[in-house]
Amino acid sequence: MDSCLLGCYWLPRWVDSGLAALRRLDPALPGFRTEDNEFKIRRRCAKFVDIIHTTFVTLGTGEKLGHADFYVNRGPIQQPGCGAEVPEFGVPLPIPLIGDTCSHSRAYFYYAESIVFPKAFLSRKCSSYPRFAMGLCNSNLLAYMGEDVSHKARGSYYLKTADGRKMPKVKDCHGAVLRRCVATDPEAFSTDGKILFCKLCEKEIPVKKMFQCEQHKATAMHKKKVEKNNEKKKQGENGKKQVLIVPVVSKSNQQDEFHSRVCQAFLKANIPLYKLEHESIRKLFHDYCSKDLPHEWTLRKKFVRAFREKHPELALPPEPILTRWGTWVLASLYYADNLEAVKEVVNMFDESDSQYIAKAKKSMASTETKAQLTFIKAYMDSIPQLISKLEYSEKELIQVVDEMKKFEDRATSWPGSIGTSVRNKLEYVLSRNPAWKTIIDISRSLKGETPETPLSYTANELSNFKYLPLVSVDVERSFSRMKQLLTDLRHSFKTENLEKHLIVQVNGFDD
Structure with a gap:
């Protein structure tokens, strides 16, 4: 229940403690200081009573009366925007009352704003206004004044609002931010209330806050466009040409056509597209053609776009890594599954x-x-899986050796000249590794079987081979870990701390 102005002092006569909540908007009474508490709303009038104070001298009071008292702009005598207001009461008023009547009426303005913007009036709990003004309560509790007030709030809360007619410090809406950005440079920006378009850069700018607009204006490309526009104005051209949001499509099409012509010219001349990044070529086009060359990846997008349009449900072809042999097999498996689809896309391009x-x-x-x-699809599809299992850190030696033995057995069934060639390569690599037979014997010992060749290790030592890695990938991982651990940024790394870090690294199984 909300009580307002003079009427709030009659409420104690009408209500009892059965109310859940009661809000008072700048409680007032001419000649306020009265000893008769029956004329005042007290805390016992409701389970929660909060007060919004906007006048503190004649028409209002700074007295703490509720569970939570909110003091708005406590320092000044009048509320912001109330300096020259003269209310039409029909009778002359003393000078102090002229400003106070306006400040007094601000209470329901603030409350009305809090209904629209519940999070607008964030206030700070403090024992007194001087302490609040000096910043001695900056670490105290916060509470929202008005509609979104917490019924757990207790004590005195202080806040300041913006100057002028707009009372709360509320966040600008998206359209207002865009209009403010356009106002900073109408020649460069335009908006339809939903998007911000840079007429100089000829593209849409994602802006949610004002600083993003300033960031775009500070980019090298925008500055270059501004300089170019200023040069045109000096030459007598109309630099104030109005560009609306509608013609963006046609300009975008012109830009796409320019990119396509550049791509076609470079390819027909057998010039690699990465040459587009060379500074001298970009400067030549900019100075003599007034055009900014597209980047290499921008031109290559047309191939990706063609693939997406033709087969939207199909993943893009994988890019094999030169030193990771399993990625080459995975790429071959992809083309084995989708050869006809990829061929269809490639045939769309002109080989000239x-x-x-x-x-x-x-x-x-x-x-x-x-x-x-x-052949690769029929017999080699298990190679990438085997490589992943060999690189896995938590695989037991027994499991890894069994996987290798299964792969060797499978290799004996590979047909044809290709199968024979790959099988001979596998046998050659394993024969040149003298430790392979020792690893097989250790695996048999871990299974409880008798090894073919007696081992010189004790039973305790053999048990420690349970997680023996077969590949050197863990060594490469340890290099990166040690590099991160012993970085040059550590200037006070003690020996005892190094020992603790090593223990954590050894016992960690995150990888």
């Missing part, structure tokens, strides 16, 4: 544009390529 397109078409049309992919 690039020699690589011609080579790709020739390779995909070859029956030899299809036969090799068929």
